[in-house]
Amino acid sequence: MKIISNPLELKEYLKDKRETDGFQVKQSVGFVPTMGALHEGHISLIREARKNNDIVVVSIFVNPTQFLKGEDLDKYPKKYDADKKICEIGGVDILFFPEAKDMYGNDEVSILAPIVRGYVLEGTSRPGHFNGVLTVVMKLLNIVEPTRAYFGKKDAQQLNLISLMVKHFFMSVEIVAVDTVRESDGLALSSRNVYLSKEERQEALKISSSLQLGAKMLTQNVVEVEEILKKMREILSPLEVSYVEILNRDFEIIKKVEIGNSIILVEARVGTTRLLDNIWL
Numbered sequence: 001m002k003i004i005s006n007p008l009e010l011k012e013y014l015k016d017k018r019e020t021d022g023f024q025v026k027q028s029v030g031f032v033p034t035m036g037a038l039h040e041g042h043i044s045l046i047r048e049a050r051k052n053n054d055i056v057v058v059s060i061f062v063n064p065t066q067f068l069k070g071e072d073l074d075k076y077p078k079k080y081d082a083d084k085k086i087c088e089i090g091g092v093d094i095l096f097f098p099e100a101k102d103m104y105g106n107d108e109v110s111i112l113a114p115i116v117r118g119y120v121l122e123g124t125s126r127p128g129h130f131n132g133v134l135t136v137v138m139k140l141l142n143i144v145e146p147t148r149a150y151f152g153k154k155d156a157q158q159l160n161l162i163s164l165m166v167k168h169f170f171m172s173v174e175i176v177a178v179d180t181v182r183e184s185d186g187l188a189l190s191s192r193n194v195y196l197s198k199e200e201r202q203e204a205l206k207i208s209s210s211l212q213l214g215a216k217m218l219t220q221n222v223v224e225v226e227e228i229l230k231k232m233r234e235i236l237s238p239l240e241v242s243y244v245e246i247l248n249r250d251f252e253i254i255k256k257v258e259i260g261n262s263i264i265l266v267e268a269r270v271g272t273t274r275l276l277d278n279i280w281l
């Protein structure tokens with residue numbers, strides 16, 4: 001596995017590798033952007049990328065511009081050695097591990113999240129967060145120029161905004177959405193789960209339980225959004241819930257669940273940790 005930290009060096013290296021590895025046809029590149037502290041969720045993205053591409057690139061970059069003042073940028077978990085091993089075992093060809101100074105200059109152009117979709121749900125609790133996400137993803141996609149880029153459904157709003165950016169900027173990358181990986185008791189894997197105490201981890205299960213209840217109500221032919229949300233709020237109580245919403249997959253408000261086109265999204269604070277989860281219906 002090749003490790004590269006300089007963006008331009010990676011761009012050059014990939015240009016050569018894509019075209020000269022003994023293949024007549026340009027090789028496909030699968031890209032998995034991450035912030036490190038890799039877990040089974042990330043591994044499942046890497047696996048998907050490995051399955052369908054000639055070259056697999058993983059980036060590890062804790063992007064400062066997507067953290068708001070007072071958030072956990074400085075204490076975000078860092079596990080470089082373990083991450084490196086996971087990438088090696090996962091058959092990753094190139095690990096991109098840039099420094100912020102090489103990714104950002106002063107007073108530069110950045111991408112703005114859309115006014116409505118970027119400032120609802122997670123964008124309400126983290127105003128401006130998605131500007132940072134879209135800016136870094138635009139940079140990373142331009143450096144790697146992947147055939148396909150892999151993102152988790154767990155960050156459904158992020159996935160939706162990235163897909164929109166790729167569409168509206170006429171970018172030629174396929175965005176692949178990968179299912180959420182969970183612990184056996186239902187907790188969605190997240191690098192931030194390490195912040196949870198034993199008791200908080202138990203409390204956090206209310207989030208996935210509430211989603212399971214929502215999905216179950218649907219199997220009992222309950223499709224009224226308000227009715228489902230009411231029951232879910234009962235399960236989530238007394239967690240500090242930032243939002244619990246049922247939207248269609250374009251993130252528009254609906255009154256009745258549209259099977260095959262809806263998402264239930266929850267963000268709740270457990271102790272001081274914000275946890276996101278969702279279920280695609």
Ligand code: AMP
Nearest residue numbers: 034035036041151152154155180181189
């Ligand atoms: P992060 O390192 O948290 O920025 O996440 C990197 C990528 O992994 C994003 O596309 C996430 O949506 C995805 N991801 C994070 N947690 C999970 C999970 N539990 N299952 C599947 N994908 C995930």
